[in-house]
Amino acid sequence: MSLTMIKKPETSNRTIPNTSKNIVFDTDDLNLWYGDTHALKNINLSINEKEVTAIIGPSGCGKSTFIKTLNRMVEMVPSVRTSGDIKYNEKSILEKSFRVEELRTRVGMVFQKPNPFPKSIYENVAYGPKIHGIRNKKVLDEIVEKSLRDAFIWDEVKDRLKENAYGLSGGQQQRLCIARTLAIEPDVLLMDEPTSALDPISTLKVEELVQKLKEDYSIVIVTHNMQQAARISDQTAFFLNGEVVEFDETEKLFSNPSDQRTEDYITGRFG
Amino acid sequence: MAVVIPVTVIIGIGTALYLELYIKRGSIQSIIQTNIANLAGVPSIVYGILGLTVFVRAMDFGNIVLAGGLTLSLLILPIVIVAAQEAVRSVPQHLSEASYGMGATKWQTIRRIILPAALPGILTGSILALSRAIGETAPLTVIGIPALLMAHPGGIFDKFTALPMQIYYWTLDSSLVDEYANLAAATIIVLLLLLFILNSVAVLIRNKFQQRL
Ligand SMILES: Nc1ncnc2c1ncn2[C@@H]1O[C@H](COP(=O)(O)OP(=O)(O)OP(=O)(O)O)[C@@H](O)[C@H]1O
Numbered sequence: 223m224s225l226t227m228i229k230k231p232e233t234s235n236r237t238i239p240n241t242s243k244n245i246v247f248d249t250d251d252l253n254l255w256y257g258d259t260h261a262l263k264n265i266n267l268s269i270n271e272k273e274v275t276a277i278i279g280p281s282g283c284g285k286s287t288f289i290k291t292l293n294r295m296v297e298m299v300p301s302v303r304t305s306g307d308i309k310y311n312e313k314s315i316l317e318k319s320f321r322v323e324e325l326r327t328r329v330g331m332v333f334q335k336p337n338p339f340p341k342s343i344y345e346n347v348a349y350g351p352k353i354h355g356i357r358n359k360k361v362l363d364e365i366v367e368k369s370l371r372d373a374f375i376w377d378e379v380k381d382r383l384k385e386n387a388y389g390l391s392g393g394q395q396q397r398l399c400i401a402r403t404l405a406i407e408p409d410v411l412l413m414d415e416p417t418s419a420l421d422p423i424s425t426l427k428v429e430e431l432v433q434k435l436k437e438d439y440s441i442v443i444v445t446h447n448m449q450q451a452a453r454i455s456d457q458t459a460f461f462l463n464g465e466v467v468e469f470d471e472t473e474k475l476f477s478n479p480s481d482q483r484t485e486d487y488i489t490g491r492f493g
Numbered sequence: 494m495a496v497v498i499p500v501t502v503i504i505g506i507g508t509a510l511y512l513e514l515y516i517k518r519g520s521i522q523s524i525i526q527t528n529i530a531n532l533a534g535v536p537s538i539v540y541g542i543l544g545l546t547v548f549v550r551a552m553d554f555g556n557i558v559l560a561g562g563l564t565l566s567l568l569i570l571p572i573v574i575v576a577a578q579e580a581v582r583s584v585p586q587h588l589s590e591a592s593y594g595m596g597a598t599k600w601q602t603i604r605r606i607i608l609p610a611a612l613p614g615i616l617t618g619s620i621l622a623l624s625r626a627i628g629e630t631a632p633l634t635v636i637g638i639p640a641l642l643m644a645h646p647g648g649i650f651d652k653f654t655a656l657p658m659q660i661y662y663w664t665l666d667s668s669l670v671d672e673y674a675n676l677a678a679a680t681i682i683v684l685l686l687l688l689f690i691l692n693s694v695a696v697l698i699r700n701k702f703q704q705r706l
């Protein structure tokens with residue numbers, strides 16, 4: 223059990239990669255229960271600005287739960303209790319006084335299954351800006367075009383903006399959902415297995431997109447695909463049974479893991 | 494109908510949203526739920542007596558359209574609520590999640606995502622309930638509507654009658670006046686056509702929107 227608990231970055235017990243980087247999210251002894259199920263145990267992670275942080279681990283280890291606490295979506299489940307602290311840009315977000323709507327406009331989320339609204343492509347992307355009070359048609363047009371371009375789907379949909387989003391392929395729908403999230407101009411993108419429902423080519427497109435987006439956004443991505451984590455992330459956290467077993471630079475974690483269980487997992491000996 | 498539609502649709506949708514999205518799961522919620530289900534099965538004559546007591550006597554409306562409309566609203570309200578609840582519940586969770594995930598408030602999510610997606614179901618349920626109201630006579634007899642040969646009611650405060658009532662009395666008196674038999678037959682056709690149209694509209698709405706989700 224010696225290496226189970228990762229020390230907080232301040233207690234420089236491990237190499238902090240890129241110390242010059244700003245930290246957007248910092249969790250401090252975060253615990254979470256669904257009723258009696260202890261789903262997250264003493265999580266201490268810091269997520270760097272404008273980097274890709276990958277979360278890997280076997281099914282049911284708490285990956286989704288973890289990223290859903292970062293935008294407090296996990297509160298939709300009534301039985302959830304948390305303890306500990308999450309700081310987003312130095313502010314505690316778990317306090318009831320912190321407005322979740324505000325948090326979720328700063329911290330956007332892309333879900334595992336593409337989930338466009340049953341509306342036109344245009345309306346899907348314009349949804350976020352509209353609920354945040356933007357009415358001006360010209361401004362909306364610009365946001366929609368920019369978001370679709372940033373999500374590398376503009377060329378495929380520019381002639382059919384008025385068509386229902388359900389007519390797009392799965393991969394296009396997922397990029398549309400990414401565009402929809404970009405339209406609210408967040409700082410952080412949370413992605414929960416965004417490519418698990420996609421074919422290899424669409425997956426590649428989304429991965430390229432993630433690489434591009436990290437110039438402007440901090441990205442946390444959950445993935446089951448180890449190669450994917452190794453390809454696209456700067457840091458990787460390995461979760462097991464609700465605990466962080468190892469958290470390090472991706473290169474280090476995949477080439478020279480310090481915990482036996484990490485090694486077993488990445489070499490495919492379990493999970 | 495001018496009374497029944499707005500009353501039931503507004504109260505029905507409101508109640509359904511409250512029960513599905515606001516109230517906490519628990520004992521109170523299940524008591525309300527059971528009662529609504531039971532109310533849907535209460536014989537219509539009981540609603541008639543309730544309408545007579547509350548609207549005609551206690552509120553002193555007299556036997557006018559408004560009183561009859563409110564009575565019929567009571568009668569079909571439980572059906573509309575149950576249908577609307579069903580429709581709201583069948584809106585896929587991932588749609589509301591997407592909306593909340595972008596910082597939408599609960600109300601914005603309900604108004605822009607949940608209601609539009611649930612609307613076809615709510616409409617279908619309401620229309621079917623409405624067609625039941627059209628055929629109802631018993632509760633209206635109880636609140637004492639005059640039976641025969643009314644002038645066409647001009648507003649919600651006029652006296653009125655129900656189509657089935659007209660048919661009944663015209664048929665009864667057809668031995669006295671020959672034309673009454675024809676009138677009765679014509680009215681039956683009107684009533685059936687009305688029901689047929691309403692039900693077809695409900696089915697059409699359902700089929701049109703079913704493929705969408
Ligand atoms: N809504 C819920 N109610 C109760 N328990 C839950 C709920 N959601 C998740 N859990 C439990 O919490 C634990 C972590 O689940 P989570 O969904 O975070 O896993 P995951 O790592 O994302 O798995 P997967 O790779 O399969 O998506 C599991 O044991 C799961 O059973």
Ligand SMILES: [Mg+2]
Pocket residue numbers: 285286287414
């Ligand atoms: Mg998951």
